[in-house]
Amino acid sequence: MTELGDIIEECRNAVEDPDYPAVHEWLEANPDGKVLGHFQVYFPEEIAHAAGMLPIKTMGADSSVQIREADAHIAAFVCSILRSALEQALSGKLDFLSMYVTHPICDAARHVNGIWTRKFPDVSCQILYYPHNAASPHAATYLLNEYRRIAGLIEEITGRGITDEALRASIELFNENRRLLRELYEIRRNTPWLLSLVEGYVLTRAAGVMPRERHNELLREALPQIRERTNKPQDKIRLVFEGGFCEQPPIEMLSVLQDVAYIVDDDFLIGLRWILEDVPSDGNPMENLAVAYLEASSYSPVQRDPRKPKEHMLLERIRNSGAQAAIVGAAKMCEPGLEEQVAYDNALTEAGIPHLVMEFEEKTANFEQVRMEIETFAESLLFEFV
Amino acid sequence: MKEHRVAIRPPLERAGDTRGESRRLMDRWWTELDAAAEEDSLVANVFVMGSLAEILNTFDIPMSFPEIASLQTAVKGKAMDYLLAAEDAGYSPDICGYVKVDVGLHLTGRQHPLGRYPKPGMVVATNMCNTYIKWSEIWERQYECPVFVLDLPGWRGTGFAYDMGSETFKNDVKFVEGQLRELIALCEEVTGKTFDIDKLREILDNVNRMSELYRAILATNKHRPAPFNALTEGINYMGIANILRGREDGVRFMETALAELDERIDKGVGAVSPEQFRLLLVGTACYTNFRDFVGLFEQWNGVFVASEYMSYAGGGIDRGVHYDLSRPVESLAEQILITAQPSMSGIFFSHEWQANVVRDYAIDGIAYHGVKSCRTTSAGLPDAREWLMRNEDIPGLFIQSDLVDSRLWAEAQLKNRVDAFFEALQSRRVQVGA
Numbered sequence A: 001m002t003e004l005g006d007i008i009e010e011c012r013n014a015v016e017d018p019d020y021p022a023v024h025e026w027l028e029a030n031p032d033g034k035v036l037g038h039f040q041v042y043f044p045e046e047i048a049h050a051a052g053m054l055p056i057k058t059m060g061a062d063s064s065v066q067i068r069e070a071d072a073h074i075a076a077f078v079c080s081i082l083r084s085a086l087e088q089a090l091s092g093k094l095d096f097l098s099m100y101v102t103h104p105i106c107d108a109a110r111h112v113n114g115i116w117t118r119k120f121p122d123v124s125c126q127i128l129y130y131p132h133n134a135a136s137p138h139a140a141t142y143l144l145n146e147y148r149r150i151a152g153l154i155e156e157i158t159g160r161g162i163t164d165e166a167l168r169a170s171i172e173l174f175n176e177n178r179r180l181l182r183e184l185y186e187i188r189r190n191t192p193w194l195l196s197l198v199e200g201y202v203l204t205r206a207a208g209v210m211p212r213e214r215h216n217e218l219l220r221e222a223l224p225q226i227r228e229r230t231n232k233p234q235d236k237i238r239l240v241f242e243g244g245f246c247e248q249p250p251i252e253m254l255s256v257l258q259d260v261a262y263i264v265d266d267d268f269l270i271g272l273r274w275i276l277e278d279v280p281s282d283g284n285p286m287e288n289l290a291v292a293y294l295e296a297s298s299y300s301p302v303q304r305d306p307r308k309p310k311e312h313m314l315l316e317r318i319r320n321s322g323a324q325a326a327i328v329g330a331a332k333m334c335e336p337g338l339e340e341q342v343a344y345d346n347a348l349t350e351a352g353i354p355h356l357v358m359e360f361e362e363k364t365a366n367f368e369q370v371r372m373e374i375e376t377f378a379e380s381l382l383f384e385f386v
Numbered sequence B: 001m002k003e004h005r006v007a008i009r010p011p012l013e014r015a016g017d018t019r020g021e022s023r024r025l026m027d028r029w030w031t032e033l034d035a036a037a038e039e040d041s042l043v044a045n046v047f048v049m050g051s052l053a054e055i056l057n058t059f060d061i062p063m064s065f066p067e068i069a070s071l072q073t074a075v076k077g078k079a080m081d082y083l084l085a086a087e088d089a090g091y092s093p094d095i096c097g098y099v100k101v102d103v104g105l106h107l108t109g110r111q112h113p114l115g116r117y118p119k120p121g122m123v124v125a126t127n128m129c130n131t132y133i134k135w136s137e138i139w140e141r142q143y144e145c146p147v148f149v150l151d152l153p154g155w156r157g158t159g160f161a162y163d164m165g166s167e168t169f170k171n172d173v174k175f176v177e178g179q180l181r182e183l184i185a186l187c188e189e190v191t192g193k194t195f196d197i198d199k200l201r202e203i204l205d206n207v208n209r210m211s212e213l214y215r216a217i218l219a220t221n222k223h224r225p226a227p228f229n230a231l232t233e234g235i236n237y238m239g240i241a242n243i244l245r246g247r248e249d250g251v252r253f254m255e256t257a258l259a260e261l262d263e264r265i266d267k268g269v270g271a272v273s274p275e276q277f278r279l280l281l282v283g284t285a286c287y288t289n290f291r292d293f294v295g296l297f298e299q300w301n302g303v304f305v306a307s308e309y310m311s312y313a314g315g316g317i318d319r320g321v322h323y324d325l326s327r328p329v330e331s332l333a334e335q336i337l338i339t340a341q342p343s344m345s346g347i348f349f350s351h352e353w354q355a356n357v358v359r360d361y362a363i364d365g366i367a368y369h370g371v372k373s374c375r376t377t378s379a380g381l382p383d384a385r386e387w388l389m390r391n392e393d394i395p396g397l398f399i400q401s402d403l404v405d406s407r408l409w410a411e412a413q414l415k416n417r418v419d420a421f422f423e424a425l426q427s428r429r430v431q432v433g434a
C-alpha cells in the first residue's frame, strides 16, 4: 500500500513537471508505444487507449516555463495557456507525440492546428469539431462518424485495429477513473476538511498526464486513506470556483484559496470529468461514447447546448455542493470565459448568491493581490454565514 | 525616400455608379431595420460568415447583421460610447469589440447612428466564429428569442480537402442538410408560413449569379493597375454581398460594380495612380481610423489588390457557388460545405491561399493586421507571416490595432512600421532590378 503523502507527491510531480515524466516512463516501458496529445477541453481518450496508445491532455504551464519562441508565432492578445502550450511544443517537450488533436473551443485555439501543421509537418494534427447544435437529432450520428474517422487515423498510426472488445475494456477502465474522481469530489463536497484543494486538484489533474491504469491504482489507494483522516472541520466559508475549464490558475493561487475557504466544487479540468455517468460498454461502444458526450455530460463556456443554460448549471452546482458563495474566475484574455463570466455574475446577483468576479493567469507569480481580494471577500461572508 | 505621385485620370462615364448604388442600398437596409424596430416586427440577427440568407429570404425574414452595424458605429466615430456602456455592464476590455458595441447599443436604447436598431426575434448563427455563439447567447438571455446554431464541420487539418465521394463528405452533408431542415421548421414556426421550395430555388439562382459576378469583380484586380482597392471599395462589395445575398437587387449591384471596374480597366485607370506597390491585406482594417489606415499605404502609392477579408466575410461567395436548382436543400447543404466552410477554415490555414494570391495577383508584399477584437482572424497571423517569408520569400508586415476600439490605435508607431516596410520593399526592388 502506498502512503497517501507519496501518492499526492507522485501526482504533484506529474502535474508540475513540464517534461511529462509519466509519459517518458511509459515510453521506456513501451518503446514502440505511441502517444496522442489533445488540447483542452475533452477528448474521448478511450478510443486511443483501445489502440494501445497513451492519450494525454497537453497542458499549459506556470511561471516556471519561459516563453521564448511562442510569441513569434501567436498574436499578443491571446491567453497564456495557448502561449505556454505552444512553447512546450516549440521547445521540443512534446516531441513524443505521434498525433495531436485540437478542438475549436475558442477563436484563438482554432489557430493551434494551423500553427502546428506549419511547424510540425510530421505529426498527424487533427481537429475534432464537437456539435454546438447539441439538441439536434443528427448530432450524435455526426459525432459518432467523427469518432470513427479519428479511430481510423489512430489505427493507421498504431497499425492496430480497434475492436469493440478492446474499446469496451477501455471504456470500463475510464468509467472506473470517472467513478473514482466522482468519489474524490464527493469527499470535497461532504467533508472538505479531509482533503485540501491543492491535494484534490493534483490528484485529479494527474489523470490527464499519466496512464489511466496507474491513476486508477493511485486513487483506489488514496481514497480510503483520505476518508480515514481525522482532521477537524474549521470555520471556513464554503465556495464553488468556476472558470477553470481550460487555462488553470497556478497551484499557488489554489493554496491561497484553500487558506481562506473550503472550495467544495469547481470546474477545474472539466474535460476529465465531462462524462457524468458510466458509459455503457455493451452494444456499440463507440456510439455510446458519442451519446454520452451529448446526453450525460457536464457544461462549459465552450460548448453550447440549449438544454443546459450554463448559468443554470452553475446555480445547480452551487446548490448541490451546499456552497454559500462562489468565485467566478476567467483566464485573462479568454474570450469565452470572460463572456460567460458576465452571465454568471448576473445570474448569481439575481439569485442573491454572494460571489467574487476575478481574472487569473496561469503564469502569475505574485499572489499578494489575489490573497487580499479573496480574504476580503471571505471576511465579508463570514459575518453573513458563520 | 517615398515619392507620392498622382497621375491625371481620364474621364469615366460610370464613375461613382457603384458608390452611389451601395449607399442607396445600405440606406434602404437601414430604413427597413428602423421600421422593424419601430413596429417591433420580426428580424433575425445573423452573421457574415454563413448568414443562411438563402433560408431566411425564403421566409421573407429581414436580417440584421450586427457585425456590420458595429463596424458602422466605428466608421461614424461612435463606437467608443457603446464600448464603454458594455464595459460598465461588466464586459472585459479584452473581448471582441463588435460584441461590446452591440451590447452597448442594446443597453442604451438601441439607437444606432444610422437608425433605430431592432431587437432580434430570432438568431441564426454558425460555428464559423466561436464568438458568434457566445454573442447569440447574450441575446438569448436578454430577449429570450430562439437561437439556432448551425454546426459546420470544418477542415480537419492542414491540406484537408473534401473528396466528394468520401464518407466524411457524405456524413457532413447529411449533418448539414438535417440541420437546414431543422432551421426551415423553426422559420415555419416563427413566421407561420409554409416553406416554399420554388422561392428557395429563385434565391439560390440569384446567389449563383451573384457569386459569379463577385468572382469576376475580384479577378479584375489581376490587372495592372488594379482598378479597385480591396479595402475601401472591397468593403462595399462585401457589405452588399451580405445584406442582399440571394436578392435580385444584389445581383444588379454586382453588375453595376463590374461594369464600372471594366470601364476603369479599359481606360487604364487604377485605384491609386501611379500604382507603385501591389499588396494583400490579411486580417481586417481598423474602422475607427479607416481613412488613416488606408492612407498609411496609399501615401506610398500602395494598393490592396486583394484582401483575405473579401473571402472569409462573404460566406463562400468568392469560392464559386453553384447551387443545383433541381434539388435545392440538398445542394444548399453541399455548397455550404464546399464554399462557406473553406472560407471559415481557410482563415486558420491561409498560408497556401496567400501564396496563391500573391502569385495570381502579382503582389509585392503582405500586410498582416492583427486586431485584438478578433482572435478568429488574428491569432495565428505571426506564424502565417513567418511561413510565407521562410517558404515563399514573400515580404510581410505585421501590425496591430483594433476594429472598433480607438484606444488601440497608435498612429505614430504604425506609421513607422509601415514606412519601414515600404522602404524594404523599395530596396528589394532595386536589388532585384540590379
Ligand code: SF4
Binding pocket: A040, A079, A080, A081, A082, A105, A106, A107, A108, A109, A246, A247, A302, A331, A333, A334, A335, A336, A337
Ligand atoms: S483559456 Fe479560453 S481563450 Fe485560452 S484556449 Fe482556453 S478557451 Fe481559449
Ligand code: SF4
Binding pocket: A107, B067, B096, B097, B098, B099, B129, B130, B131, B132, B373, B374, B375, B376, B377
Ligand atoms: S471574433 Fe471576429 S469574426 Fe468573431 S464576431 Fe468578433 S469580429 Fe466577428
